[in-house]
Amino acid sequence: MNMNKRGTALIMALIFSVLLLQMAITYSGMLRISKPQTLQLEEAAKYDLLAQGLIDKAILKFQLYPGEFYAAWRAHELGHPQYLKEFAINDPNLRMVDFDLASSTFTNQKISVAIASMALLTDSRWNQEALRIEANVSYVNNQTGKNIDKTVVKIISVKREVIK
Amino acid sequence: MDVVFRSHSRPITRSPGGFSLTEIVLALFLLALAFLPIIGVMGTSIEGTQKDEEVITAVHLAQTLLNTALQFPFNELPAQAGGSGPTWTLGGATPFSYKSPSGNLTLRLGPLSEKRLTCTAELQITDLPVKFRVPVYSPPLKASDSNDPTRWGWADPPLELPKSELTNHYHRYLIIIRWNDSRRGPRFYSLASFKARLVD
Numbered sequence: 001m002n003m004n005k006r007g008t009a010l011i012m013a014l015i016f017s018v019l020l021l022q023m024a025i026t027y028s029g030m031l032r033i034s035k036p037q038t039l040q041l042e043e044a045a046k047y048d049l050l051a052q053g054l055i056d057k058a059i060l061k062f063q064l065y066p067g068e069f070y071a072a073w074r075a076h077e078l079g080h081p082q083y084l085k086e087f088a089i090n091d092p093n094l095r096m097v098d099f100d101l102a103s104s105t106f107t108n109q110k111i112s113v114a115i116a117s118m119a120l121l122t123d124s125r126w127n128q129e130a131l132r133i134e135a136n137v138s139y140v141n142n143q144t145g146k147n148i149d150k151t152v153v154k155i156i157s158v159k160r161e162v163i164k
Numbered sequence: 165m166d167v168v169f170r171s172h173s174r175p176i177t178r179s180p181g182g183f184s185l186t187e188i189v190l191a192l193f194l195l196a197l198a199f200l201p202i203i204g205v206m207g208t209s210i211e212g213t214q215k216d217e218e219v220i221t222a223v224h225l226a227q228t229l230l231n232t233a234l235q236f237p238f239n240e241l242p243a244q245a246g247g248s249g250p251t252w253t254l255g256g257a258t259p260f261s262y263k264s265p266s267g268n269l270t271l272r273l274g275p276l277s278e279k280r281l282t283c284t285a286e287l288q289i290t291d292l293p294v295k296f297r298v299p300v301y302s303p304p305l306k307a308s309d310s311n312d313p314t315r316w317g318w319a320d321p322p323l324e325l326p327k328s329e330l331t332n333h334y335h336r337y338l339i340i341i342r343w344n345d346s347r348r349g350p351r352f353y354s355l356a357s358f359k360a361r362l363v364d
Contacts, residue, residue: 016195018198027205027206028208038219042219042223050356072299078313087298094296101354105352
């Protein structure tokens, strides 16, 4: 037997083994990436529904106390934003802190939601206005441990009527 | 080339190329060893994919059911659940199906089968009494000096209104999907949202 060719099969097998191991490692890495994507989908569904629910509450406040909102908005236009801030941002009833009821056996996150702004988009001359409500969501990502901040916005059409 | 002679026979030639049986057996053994972690990873990946599929199906189902429930007019579903508040439970182990009067919207809860997931869906609607902190002003003062908001007689601090909490104006919707995993045991996924009694 030619001594130069002895052991060729073993070397080839070793090369293939290394390649196969490399494939296994790459595949395992891909799996690690795909998992957080599933959880991101789940998180997005969770925080969006919570924010929409709090925005609904802000709309309820606006419908119950429209005069106060319009006065605060007018004050804001005249350079005194503190009243609008009191109406929309500083109200503790328009805030959810560490909400954890939306949980599961695989994630248990505490999500905080707060109304960040309420603004009229159109001029009163149009008689038909739009109300823009913005909610800020914050939570800690379970996988990465990072703080995540998201913004959810809803715009509704409102009609101002003067009751005589 | 080696030539071997046997008595009363033709010479047999042995090629220097090719592999010995020992080499082939060793090579196959090494390849088999290399396949072991791959098979292990594939097993884990199949399990992970199944788990992900379960999660995605549960999330999708919860989202669909919750969005459907939120489409019904305020208080229509609690009225169907019967009994009095503050929490109404629909579905769970009991089948629940409700169709809107227009017939366009149907909510099915209880034991359900979605793709390969066999689960139960339960909706809990809870009345949350509400109160707001409102910066109240004086309309006559505003009318008398409309360009200076500081003179509009704002209540300081803002008032807590209404004086007694407002009930049946704000509901929490909690949907819970429960299923049983043969390996990991009972699993659940819940989603929450809120709905206010709004005037169109």
